[in-house]
Amino acid sequence: MESMGKVLVINYEKCTGCRLCELVCAVMHDGISNPTRSRIKVMKWESEGLYIPMSCQQCQDAPCMNVCPVKAISRDEELGRLVIDYDVCIGCRSCVAVCPFGAMSFNSIDKKIFKCDLCDGDPQCVRFCEINAIEYVDADDVSLLKKKDAAERISIAGKEAAALAAQV
Amino acid sequence: MPLDRKIAYIDLTTGDIQTKPIPLDVRKKFLGGRGLDAYLLYNHTEKGCDPLGPKNTLMVSGGILTATCASATARTHIMAKSPLTGLLGSANMGGFFAPEMAWAGFHHLVIKGKAKHPVYIYIHNGEVEIRDARDIWGKSVTDSQWAIREDLGDQEVKSLVCGPAGENLVRFANVMTGIKNSGGRSGMGCVLGSKNLKAVAVRGTMDIKIARPKEALEYNKRFIDQIVSAKVNQTQGALGTPFIWGATNSWGGVRCRNFQYNQCEYADDIEPERIDEICEETMGKYHMTGCFGCQVHCRAQYKIPSGPYAGTYDEGPEYTSQGAFGGETDTPRAITVLTGNHLVNKFGMDNLETGSLISWAMELYELGIITSKETDGIDLKFGNDDAVIEMIDRICFRKGWLGDTLADGGIAASEKIGKNSFNYLIQVKGMSNLHSDERATPALALNIATGSRGSDHLRSRPAIDLYHLPEEVLRKIYSNPVPYDGPLSSEHTEYIGKPWQVFWQENCYMGVDCLGICKYHTTFLGATLPNFEDWSKVLYYNTGLEMNPEEIWDVAVRCNMIERLFNLREGLAREDLKKGDMLNHRYFDEPCRRGAIDVVGRKIDKKKFIQMIDEFYEHKGLDNNGIPKPETLKKLGLKNEPSHLV
Amino acid sequence: MTIEKEGLSTAESLRKTRTHGKFRCHNPTCMERIQPEKGKKTAKCPTCGMEYRVHWVNPQLPRIRGPVWEVNRKLAETKLKEMGVK
Numbered sequence: 001m002e003s004m005g006k007v008l009v010i011n012y013e014k015c016t017g018c019r020l021c022e023l024v025c026a027v028m029h030d031g032i033s034n035p036t037r038s039r040i041k042v043m044k045w046e047s048e049g050l051y052i053p054m055s056c057q058q059c060q061d062a063p064c065m066n067v068c069p070v071k072a073i074s075r076d077e078e079l080g081r082l083v084i085d086y087d088v089c090i091g092c093r094s095c096v097a098v099c100p101f102g103a104m105s106f107n108s109i110d111k112k113i114f115k116c117d118l119c120d121g122d123p124q125c126v127r128f129c130e131i132n133a134i135e136y137v138d139a140d141d142v143s144l145l146k147k148k149d150a151a152e153r154i155s156i157a158g159k160e161a162a163a164l165a166a167q168v
Numbered sequence: 169m170p171l172d173r174k175i176a177y178i179d180l181t182t183g184d185i186q187t188k189p190i191p192l193d194v195r196k197k198f199l200g201g202r203g204l205d206a207y208l209l210y211n212h213t214e215k216g217c218d219p220l221g222p223k224n225t226l227m228v229s230g231g232i233l234t235a236t237c238a239s240a241t242a243r244t245h246i247m248a249k250s251p252l253t254g255l256l257g258s259a260n261m262g263g264f265f266a267p268e269m270a271w272a273g274f275h276h277l278v279i280k281g282k283a284k285h286p287v288y289i290y291i292h293n294g295e296v297e298i299r300d301a302r303d304i305w306g307k308s309v310t311d312s313q314w315a316i317r318e319d320l321g322d323q324e325v326k327s328l329v330c331g332p333a334g335e336n337l338v339r340f341a342n343v344m345t346g347i348k349n350s351g352g353r354s355g356m357g358c359v360l361g362s363k364n365l366k367a368v369a370v371r372g373t374m375d376i377k378i379a380r381p382k383e384a385l386e387y388n389k390r391f392i393d394q395i396v397s398a399k400v401n402q403t404q405g406a407l408g409t410p411f412i413w414g415a416t417n418s419w420g421g422v423r424c425r426n427f428q429y430n431q432c433e434y435a436d437d438i439e440p441e442r443i444d445e446i447c448e449e450t451m452g453k454y455h456m457t458g459c460f461g462c463q464v465h466c467r468a469q470y471k472i473p474s475g476p477y478a479g480t481y482d483e484g485p486e487y488t489s490q491g492a493f494g495g496e497t498d499t500p501r502a503i504t505v506l507t508g509n510h511l512v513n514k515f516g517m518d519n520l521e522t523g524s525l526i527s528w529a530m531e532l533y534e535l536g537i538i539t540s541k542e543t544d545g546i547d548l549k550f551g552n553d554d555a556v557i558e559m560i561d562r563i564c565f566r567k568g569w570l571g572d573t574l575a576d577g578g579i580a581a582s583e584k585i586g587k588n589s590f591n592y593l594i595q596v597k598g599m600s601n602l603h604s605d606e607r608a609t610p611a612l613a614l615n616i617a618t619g620s621r622g623s624d625h626l627r628s629r630p631a632i633d634l635y636h637l638p639e640e641v642l643r644k645i646y647s648n649p650v651p652y653d654g655p656l657s658s659e660h661t662e663y664i665g666k667p668w669q670v671f672w673q674e675n676c677y678m679g680v681d682c683l684g685i686c687k688y689h690t691t692f693l694g695a696t697l698p699n700f701e702d703w704s705k706v707l708y709y710n711t712g713l714e715m716n717p718e719e720i721w722d723v724a725v726r727c728n729m730i731e732r733l734f735n736l737r738e739g740l741a742r743e744d745l746k747k748g749d750m751l752n753h754r755y756f757d758e759p760c761r762r763g764a765i766d767v768v769g770r771k772i773d774k775k776k777f778i779q780m781i782d783e784f785y786e787h788k789g790l791d792n793n794g795i796p797k798p799e800t801l802k803k804l805g806l807k808n809e810p811s812h813l814v
Numbered sequence: 815m816t817i818e819k820e821g822l823s824t825a826e827s828l829r830k831t832r833t834h835g836k837f838r839c840h841n842p843t844c845m846e847r848i849q850p851e852k853g854k855k856t857a858k859c860p861t862c863g864m865e866y867r868v869h870w871v872n873p874q875l876p877r878i879r880g881p882v883w884e885v886n887r888k889l890a891e892t893k894l895k896e897m898g899v900k
Contacts (some may be wrong), residue, residue, distance in 0.1 A: 013453070017457050018458040018459065018465065019458075023237060023461055027381050028381075029379075031382075032376065033236055034376060036271075049451065049469040049481060065539040127389065128388075130557070307836060403871060403875075415878065417880065418878055418881050439879055443880055659843075759897075762887070763886075764840050764842060764844075765862060765889050766843040766895050768892060770892045
């Protein structure tokens with residue numbers, strides 16, 4: 001079976017909200033520090049202490065690709081990502097409008113759309129995130145990892161229930 | 169040139185706003201952050217100005233590396249003449265403010281005058297605007313920030329604010345940002361309040377160019393690897409700063425019952441592991457958060473588990489809140505620490521000063537120097553949790569005779585209370601000591617006595633002195649980047665060599681404060697963390713500024729001297745108990761009664777202590793009175809201050 | 815210039831002196847390295863006799879949680895008596 005390639009997996013519970021991913025993303029791609037240039041963005045609910053990093057999901061049936069009137073967005077099968085051909089792109093921002101995750105952005109300084117390109121296979125957000133809130137894993141393994149997490153929670157809950165039952 | 173950054177001069181009386189670049193020669197002399205703030209303060213305030221008057225000048229800044237691709241450059245620095253001490257006022261906080269201000273186009277603000285009614289300053293992509301804050305005045309620290317976001321219709325705005333304590337001119341009110349990041353000491357929030365300045369709000373999307381992006385990125389990674397592999401930072405990342413209080417209390421290095429004991433016994437309920445349990449119970453397994461770009465994530469998240477504030481979200485507590493509302497007052501109960509921490513965060517008030525003054529008042533009450541008449545009937549005994557919580561509220565809102573009196577700070581309060589109350593006040597230069605007890609550690613005692621903003625552990629504390637590092641390791645650290653071949657001792661009870669360590673740390677901490685980096689990323693709690701050599705590289709890769717480690721050291725020495733000049737101009741005198749480099753007599757007279765066997769019985773030898781100060785002055789290039797020698801000023805290029813370069 | 819010099823900085827080279835799985839006695843003149851038994855909740859310093867409660871940050875990283883209050887209080891009081899402090 002052919003592998004789907006690797007994908008970014010975000011575990012928002014782990015995110016400390018430091019936004020280092022935003023910083024290194026901008027520096028990696030543009031050589032400039034400016035979070036508005038970042039492909040990843042941490043959304044925050046500060047009064048609850050909740051931080052959720054948002055980035056491109058490299059969708060299979062990608063609305064950005066489908067909506068593009070000049071077919072500037074295509075799938076790179078090797079890295080499992082959607083790429084923009086800037087020679088073709090006319091900067092109409094239709095893709096920005098349709099992306100359900102807000103992951104397609106428009107850079108008003110350079111007047112260009114931009115999105116996560118997985119740093120050509122070495123995502124810097126992953127490399128710098130010491131707590132592993134973002135990981136770069138085989139797409140096939142994602143659900144397996146989630147199954148394991150969920151199973152662990154059930155196991156803990158089971159033990160707690162047993163302990164409670166023992167007390168009664 | 170990546171160093172194309174600006175200062176805004178804002179006059180709140182006239183509404184005049186001017187924007188100027190920061191010249192490169194000024195950068196080379198003072199770098200940025202606290203160092204450049206000190207220069208600006210010396211140049212932009214008049215001798216003897218009223219700290220609460222329009223002539224006091226408030227500086228807000230980021231470091232020279234703020235918002236670059238260096239690690240953990242989140243620190244915001246705030247400086248003015250202190251309304252608490254009448255000397256240097258200086259506070260430093262983490263969070264997300266300074267980087268946002270940099271992306272909004274400014275690295276330094278110089279704020280003068282007094283607004284006619286409450287206002288806030290809004291800075292957005294190079295534009296500075298003064299806006300009405302009458303509807304925001306009176307709101308808590310967090311509510312003020314959310315109200316500003318509503319007012320501007322932008323949820324990404326970051327603000328630094330003063331809370332109700334600042335508005336009420338509590339002399340030790342904080343400047344705050346986010347939930348709990350506090351520019352905590354010396355009353356900078358009070359200066360905001362006195363200027364009718366509720367907040368400074370920033371939002372920016374401007375580029376900060378990186379001189380050598382590839383190298384900067386790679387070096388950042390190397391820096392982070394170094395930082396997160398340090399044992400001390402791994403523990404910080406798991407337990408937050410409470411682990412420091414726990415360890416220090418274990419060996420007997422914290423104040424309890426004001427200054428009667430050096431250990432808070434049976435403190436199990438406020439030990440770091442217990443606090444961590446509460447955080448986990450209320451916020452889940454992943455409950456640590458951090459400042460901009462930092463991988464240490466030392467800040468815990470919690471909800472108050474019970475009591476009148478049950479369910480309220482807050483961050484911390486830092487070890488300072490444990491010490492202030494648990495140890496000093498001998499109320500080692502998690503609920504008291506967590507509630508106290510929440511209240512000072514909400515009010516925008518220094519937890520260290522608040523806890524210290526409450527525990528001082530408790531000792532006075534037990535001694536009969538103040539009575540239930542002054543306390544409005546509150547039974548202000550040690551161990552009374554409710555009294556601690558009640559007093560926090562009374563101080564912030566200046567309620568009752570005692571609340572109002574303590575809100576003016578320790579020295580003013582001691583003058584009002586009279587009798588021999590001053591003898592029990594544990595302070596230096598008018599600022600209360602933090603909760604630590606330095607009787608067993610001469611190096612640490614020297615640090616708090618000589619700190620430029622008053623009694624303080626973040627100015628020059630050689631914390632690693634307690635690790636008993638082998639002499640060759642100490643020498644490796646302390647003879648870099650400038651040579652030192654004098655004595656060094658691994659023994660923490662010794663007096664020899666300590667003045668050099670304190671002098672070295674003073675310059676190390678000034679270094680990070682100029683760069684805008686957090687102190688957990690340098691030789692503070694860990695001996696293996698980056699300093700001058702590493703900074704030289706980070707500075708070059710990010711800004712293109714070529715400065716070798718020795719040159720960065722020189723900047724730090726110079727900036728510390730400017731702070732000294734400011735203090736001398738405002739009346740610092742070596743042995744003045746209220747305005748000098750001297751400790752409360754109890755350090756010399758009362759031995760430690762608790763803690764590790766070796767700590768028990770220790771006190772500071774006054775004669776040796778004074779010799780240490782002499783030696784420390786010598787390293788700094790000061791004469792016996794603590795005044796810089798002419799050749800020192802010449803060497804540092806400070807002969808003609810104020811020189812008004814910016 | 816120095817900036818271009820590669821290799822480890824002083825701080826980086828110092829890191830090599832670290833130990834794992836042990837902590838140092840909190841008695842500052844003692845500072846003996848104590849190796850607590852895996853998973854055990856208290857540890858006694860073999861050199862000076864002070865006793866500590868142990869917290870395991872992770873199975874490899876033990877740290878002192880605090881003193882065993884009664885034991886260390888007694889040691890302190892004996893010392894005070896010896897020194898003749900009231």
